[in-house]
Amino acid sequence: MKKRITNVSFEFFPPKNDEAINSLWLNIRRLEPLKPRFISVTYGAGGSTRENTHDLVKQIKKDTNLEPAAHLTCIGSTRGEIEKIANDYWDAGVRHIVALRGDRPKINDKTINNGDFKFATDLIKFLKERFDFDITVSAYPEIHPDSNSIEQEYDILKKKVDLGASKAITQFFFDVEYYFKFIDGAVKRGITIPIIPGILPVTNCKRTIEFANKMNCKVPDELIEMFKGLDSDQETRKLVAASVVHDQCRRLIEGGINDFHFYTLNRADLSFAICHIIGVRAIG
Numbered sequence: 460m461k462k463r464i465t466n467v468s469f470e471f472f473p474p475k476n477d478e479a480i481n482s483l484w485l486n487i488r489r490l491e492p493l494k495p496r497f498i499s500v501t502y503g504a505g506g507s508t509r510e511n512t513h514d515l516v517k518q519i520k521k522d523t524n525l526e527p528a529a530h531l532t533c534i535g536s537t538r539g540e541i542e543k544i545a546n547d548y549w550d551a552g553v554r555h556i557v558a559l560r561g562d563r564p565k566i567n568d569k570t571i572n573n574g575d576f577k578f579a580t581d582l583i584k585f586l587k588e589r590f591d592f593d594i595t596v597s598a599y600p601e602i603h604p605d606s607n608s609i610e611q612e613y614d615i616l617k618k619k620v621d622l623g624a625s626k627a628i629t630q631f632f633f634d635v636e637y638y639f640k641f642i643d644g645a646v647k648r649g650i651t652i653p654i655i656p657g658i659l660p661v662t663n664c665k666r667t668i669e670f671a672n673k674m675n676c677k678v679p680d681e682l683i684e685m686f687k688g689l690d691s692d693q694e695t696r697k698l699v700a701a702s703v704v705h706d707q708c709r710r711l712i713e714g715g716i717n718d719f720h721f722y723t724l725n726r727a728d729l730s731f732a733i734c735h736i737i738g739v740r741a742i743g
Contacts, residue, residue, distance in 0.1 A: 465739050466718045467493060468528075468628075468655070471725055472501040473511035482725070483515075489727035491525060492741035493734055499557055499595075499628075499720075502530035513544065517551040528595060529553055532561025533576035533585075541576070541585060549590055556592045558582045558624070580618050587623040598627040598654050600641035604675045609641075613648050626652050628720045631659035631671075633679055633703075635710045656711055659722045660700045660729040661686065662693075697729060704733050712737065 469490055474480040487498065500516050502509065512530065519527040529548055533541060548556070560579040576582055579596060586592055596619045599612050606612050616627060632638055638656050645654060661667045664686035671678050682703060689696045708719060719737075721730040734740075 464717060465712070465737055466496050467734055467739050468495045468497045468499065468718075468720045469730060470499045470501065470720065470722050471515075473509075473515055474725075475511070479725075486723065486725055486727035487519070487523070487525070489731060490723075491523060493731070493739055494742050495525065496718075497526045497528045497555055499528040500530060502532045502559070502561070513547065516548065516553055520552050526555060527553055528555040528557050530557045530559060531582065531586075532559045533574070533579065533582035534561040535574040536576060538575045538585065541582065542589065545586060545590055545592070549592075554591075554593055555595065556586060557595045557597075557628070558586065558619075559597055578615075580615070580622055583619055583622040583624060594624045596624040596627050598629045598641070598645075599675075600629055600632055600637040601675050601677060603630075604673070609644065612641075613644060613650065616645065617648060617650055620650055620652050624652060627654045629654060629657045630674055630676060631657045631722055632676055633671075633682055633707065634677060635707060635714070637677075638711070639714055653718060655718045655720045656716060657720050657722060658704060658707065658733075660704050660724075660733065662696060662700055662724065662726065662729065664696075665690070700729055701732050701736070704729070705736050708733065708737050 471483060471487065474483045490498075498519060500512050500519070502512050516527045516529040519525055531541070531544065545556070558579055560576075560582070576585070583594055583596070586594065596616070598616055599606065602609055602612055606615070619627070629638065629641070642654055659667070661682070664683060668678050668683070685699050685703065686696065689699065711719070721733070723730050
């Protein structure tokens with residue numbers, strides 16, 4: 460494989476109990492020597508999970524050499540709530556926000572929105588008018604479930620960029636052709652910010668398929684076939700997963716991509732191994 464500079468970032472979700480907190484920190488420390496561009500922490504839908512996100516982001520900033528990127532969802536929130544959170548991050552030295560709409564809440568199967576924000580673009584505009592955060596946004600090569608067309612996806616992404624987004628991370632995908640086609644379409648429409656591929660190592664094929672179906676992500680038949688018969692064989696699943704993701708990254712690198720965002724699922728081993736294979740090695 461041709462040697463090139465490859466950049467990575469990693470995503471974690473906030474722990475729910477003390478045992479999970481300890482495990483999470485072991486995984487963060489495992490990946491820290493890879494010198495990722497940033498570590499993102501997903502945003503819980505309220506309650507203790509949301510507070511755990513805030514605490515974890517600030518602790519990463521305080522106790523490590525890593526640059527944290529705090530996920531911030533806006534649906535159901537007031538302007539006052541969002542401004543308080545943003546101020547808290549800014550005062551803690553956090554300068555990177557992943558701005559998202561979040562899942563619309565439902566009551567009796569009916570979608571409701573009792574907050575001051577309807578879309579991620581509302582959040583980006585609000586933040587940029589008050590702070591100088593580096594704003595990362597989401598992108599959907601296979602179309603978000605709530606979108607009507609790929610053209611709508613491009614229109615939304617273009618608006619995010621116009622409001623101040625500096626880069627985008629895609630929803631995970633398995634067929635790299637969807638990603639390349641999306642990139643080509645973005646460039647033709649004047650969208651020139653980096654669009655970083657989101658990479659998901661498959662550790663549980665059944666759960667991945669369920670989640671992929673919800674997110675409009677197509678899972679190739681050959682990938683499903685590779686995991687058949689391995690439901691009770693975790694070690695072999697890991698080996699297969701590493702092979703699948705390596706092939707995906709190899710094809711992306713051959714297509715000129717050198718930035719990758721790994722959805723770690725709070726497990727460092729697979730992401731670390733794949734990074735090693737594609738040339739991202741521990742420093743120090």
